[in-house]
Amino acid sequence: MKMNGARILLECLLKEGVDTVFGYPGGTVINIYDELFSCGGIRHILPRHEQAGTHAADGYARATGKVGVAIATSGPGATNTVTGIATAYMDSIPMVIITGQVPTALIGNDAFQEVDIMGITRSCTKHNFLVKDVNDIAPIIKKAFFIARTGRPGPVLVDLPKDVQIASTKFIYPETVEIRSYKPTTGGHPRQVSKAVGMLLAARRPVMYVGGGVILSNAAEELTALSRMLTIPVTTTLMGLGSFPESDENSLGMLGMHGAYCANMAMTHSDLIVAIGARFDDRVTGKVATFAPHAKIIHIDVDPTSIRKNVRVDLPIVGDVRDVLTKMIKKVEESDEAVAAYKESLVPWHEDIAGWKSKHPISYTKSSSVIKPQFVIQKLRELSDEDVIISTDVGQHQMWTAQFFQFNKPRTLLTSGGLGTMGFGLPAAMGAQAAFPGRQVIAICGDGGIQMNIQEVATIVQNRLPVKIVILNNNFLGMVRQWQEMFFEKRYSQTCMELPIDYIKLADAYGAKGFLATRPDEVEAVIRQGFSEEGPVIMEFKVAREEKVMPMVPSGASLNEMLLNA
Amino acid sequence: MRHTISVLVENEFGVVSRVASLFSSRGFNIDSFIGAPTNEEGLSRITIVTRGDESILEQITKQLNKLIDIIKVIDFSDGSGIEREMALIKVAAEDESRAEVLRIADIFHAKIIDVTPRSYTIEATGNPAKIDAILELLRPLGLRELVRTGAITIGRGAKGWAG
Numbered sequence: 021m022k023m024n025g026a027r028i029l030l031e032c033l034l035k036e037g038v039d040t041v042f043g044y045p046g047g048t049v050i051n052i053y054d055e056l057f058s059c060g061g062i063r064h065i066l067p068r069h070e071q072a073g074t075h076a077a078d079g080y081a082r083a084t085g086k087v088g089v090a091i092a093t094s095g096p097g098a099t100n101t102v103t104g105i106a107t108a109y110m111d112s113i114p115m116v117i118i119t120g121q122v123p124t125a126l127i128g129n130d131a132f133q134e135v136d137i138m139g140i141t142r143s144c145t146k147h148n149f150l151v152k153d154v155n156d157i158a159p160i161i162k163k164a165f166f167i168a169r170t171g172r173p174g175p176v177l178v179d180l181p182k183d184v185q186i187a188s189t190k191f192i193y194p195e196t197v198e199i200r201s202y203k204p205t206t207g208g209h210p211r212q213v214s215k216a217v218g219m220l221l222a223a224r225r226p227v228m229y230v231g232g233g234v235i236l237s238n239a240a241e242e243l244t245a246l247s248r249m250l251t252i253p254v255t256t257t258l259m260g261l262g263s264f265p266e267s268d269e270n271s272l273g274m275l276g277m278h279g280a281y282c283a284n285m286a287m288t289h290s291d292l293i294v295a296i297g298a299r300f301d302d303r304v305t306g307k308v309a310t311f312a313p314h315a316k317i318i319h320i321d322v323d324p325t326s327i328r329k330n331v332r333v334d335l336p337i338v339g340d341v342r343d344v345l346t347k348m349i350k351k352v353e354e355s356d357e358a359v360a361a362y363k364e365s366l367v368p369w370h371e372d373i374a375g376w377k378s379k380h381p382i383s384y385t386k387s388s389s390v391i392k393p394q395f396v397i398q399k400l401r402e403l404s405d406e407d408v409i410i411s412t413d414v415g416q417h418q419m420w421t422a423q424f425f426q427f428n429k430p431r432t433l434l435t436s437g438g439l440g441t442m443g444f445g446l447p448a449a450m451g452a453q454a455a456f457p458g459r460q461v462i463a464i465c466g467d468g469g470i471q472m473n474i475q476e477v478a479t480i481v482q483n484r485l486p487v488k489i490v491i492l493n494n495n496f497l498g499m500v501r502q503w504q505e506m507f508f509e510k511r512y513s514q515t516c517m518e519l520p521i522d523y524i525k526l527a528d529a530y531g532a533k534g535f536l537a538t539r540p541d542e543v544e545a546v547i548r549q550g551f552s553e554e555g556p557v558i559m560e561f562k563v564a565r566e567e568k569v570m571p572m573v574p575s576g577a578s579l580n581e582m583l584l585n586a
Numbered sequence: 587m588r589h590t591i592s593v594l595v596e597n598e599f600g601v602v603s604r605v606a607s608l609f610s611s612r613g614f615n616i617d618s619f620i621g622a623p624t625n626e627e628g629l630s631r632i633t634i635v636t637r638g639d640e641s642i643l644e645q646i647t648k649q650l651n652k653l654i655d656i657i658k659v660i661d662f663s664d665g666s667g668i669e670r671e672m673a674l675i676k677v678a679a680e681d682e683s684r685a686e687v688l689r690i691a692d693i694f695h696a697k698i699i700d701v702t703p704r705s706y707t708i709e710a711t712g713n714p715a716k717i718d719a720i721l722e723l724l725r726p727l728g729l730r731e732l733v734r735t736g737a738i739t740i741g742r743g744a745k746g747w748a749g
Contacts, residue, residue, distance in 0.1 A: 143611045147654040150599050201596055201657040325648040
């Protein structure tokens with residue numbers, strides 16, 4: 021049967037198992053929307069801004085592990101998706117973004133709402149396609165999904181000119197996909213795996229340093245099993261939070277700039293670091309020259325470019341981390357008799373770690389007169405569901421969430437780690453809530469970030485997505501203010517928001533409920549009230565204005581040079 | 587250190603700009619960059635001369651391999667390739683220097699491809715060092731215009747790139 025290109029696109033999405041898309045109509049996607057009108061099986065959510073739509077697709081992907089899908093029109097619609105695409109790219113999130121394009125005959129003519137989105141997104145997509153023939157739509161969509169979710173996942177953009185959407189052809193969806201130039205290595209090399217286990221069993225001060233790759237490859241279970249078999253301490257990056265239960269006695273928490281003292285000290289004194297799906301980001305290593313001076317490094321990653329990019333590596337293993345961890349577990353099981361002695365040999369190391377943990381635990385100074393943001397995070401953990409999904413914006417509240425919430429399950433923290441995108445929290449929560457209507461989803465935001473995509477309150481109300489928005493309001497761009505206080509002699513240049521916003525009225529204007537806490541003794545009641553509401557809620561907490569995120573490794577310093585006190 | 591890298595690519599929309607923008611966005615140097623179709627349908631070959639230490643070269647080859655449209659990356663840094671470049675050189679040649687230009691061209695087995703009463707245009711082929719050498723000799727006589735192709739490289743031996 022012949023179909024037009026727009027319909028073929030939707031049929032392709034259905035074949036890929038897409039149930040939800042986030043999109044915004046416009047001149048060059050109107051044909052897609054016309055087909056969507058009569059197409060069952062796909063839920064379309066209309067955000068109020070294409071950037072938010074892209075973040076929502078991203079949040080959907082992070083929470084589910086499936087490929088998130090966003091649609092935008094040509095020109096400004098397409099450029100508005102760029103921040104969302106770059107955010108997903110930096111955190112390796114599988115997404116397919118469909119953009120409309122002016123008719124092929126007009127491309128390059130500076131037509132109305134024309135932009136070279138292929139050129140613009142070349143460096144922030146895993147790959148992008150311009151479809152020039154209606155017969156290419158199906159094979160390209162098949163490839164786009166395949167590329168997005170395999171290897172190191174990432175966003176793939178498909179630019180679809182209007183005339184290609186209108187043209188008709190027979191719809192045939194390819195059964196298989198074969199790209200001769202794209203063959204990611206997923207199986208870890210057995211000899212490298214053996215060597216890794218050998219090095220691990222020879223180590224006396226081992227640490228597993230774990231990133232978002234463990235979550236992306238669904239390897240949290242294997243990671244936890246391997247750590248428990250050998251009692252190896254685990255520290256995670258921001259992106260790795262949730263891959264290993266922070267309630268576990270072998271958890272060191274997060275490492276890096278605002279990481280736990282014990283995690284950074286363990287890295288500094290370690291004799292073997294096993295990096296798993298992590299990429300030695302500058303926020304993690306501190307000064308590279310003095311990073312982990314005594315450690316050999318094993319680096320497991322599906323992306324060879326991550327290996328030896330920032331630090332020297334003694335043993336690289338290219339492969340899907342779940343595959344590699346499974347093989348390592350098997351190998352350890354074979355050397356069963358050595359395990360008991362090995363665990364015994366780690367006792368002094370565990371004692372060192374316990375010492376660091378008790379010397380400088382993650383903490384803050386409590387107050388009975390002013391709401392401490394850390395206190396709000398702790399209360400949220402205490403009062404929320406076990407399987408709650410948390411999203412954040414970027415800045416102080418993000419770090420407090422990472423430090424104090426305690427994540428025990430994968431895909432429960434959605435945060436922009438690599439790009440550090442303010443305005444990510446609310447739309448990402450919206451995407452996660454669309455995927456899991458029955459689960460509790462909380463967007464934890466600062467008063468800076470929430471205003472970057474505040475318009476999405478309309479979307480969550482309209483679509484009955486009961487996201488709970490938490491605003492930690494200090495009326496500052498807090499993280500920059502903190503740096504200005506610490507490193508720029510308190511010259512608070514352009515970081516005070518000055519104009520107070522009445523978020524309760526704002527919630528009301530959008531048809532959501534709003535609750536305000538100004539004193540510590542109101543915090544619990546506001547959270548309980550917010551959680552008991554069925555629909556979307558804004559909970560605003562007026563928090564200590566000049567609270568700092570501590571401890572901190574100053575930019576360019578070594579991990580063991582942490583500033584500990586505020 | 588100078589490195590020559592050959593990249594076999596699918597002849598897809600925008601592939602040259604993908605390769606070129608990878609170099610610019612990651613801050614890698616480009617000394618020369620040349621691409622053209624191969625004997626295989628749909629396949630082009632881009633030869634890039636770049637500079638950097640071993641770790642930079644490793645990143646360059648890995649990042650190139652990561653691009654979806656790239657089929658193979660060949661690193662000729664070990665000297666396993668034969669390198670050639672062509673230059674078209676317009677040089678001033680009047681009175682006494684006319685004979686000198688011809689002598690230099692002859693020594694380098696270069697061809698005269700255009701001639702006027704005031705100039706010769708020379709076609710010179712060889713490895714880039716040889717091109718540099720002829721240019722050095724011609725420069726004092728007055729270079730009017732210079733076009734270089736940049737280096738292309740092919741592996742030694744009987745085997746093709748696919749082995």
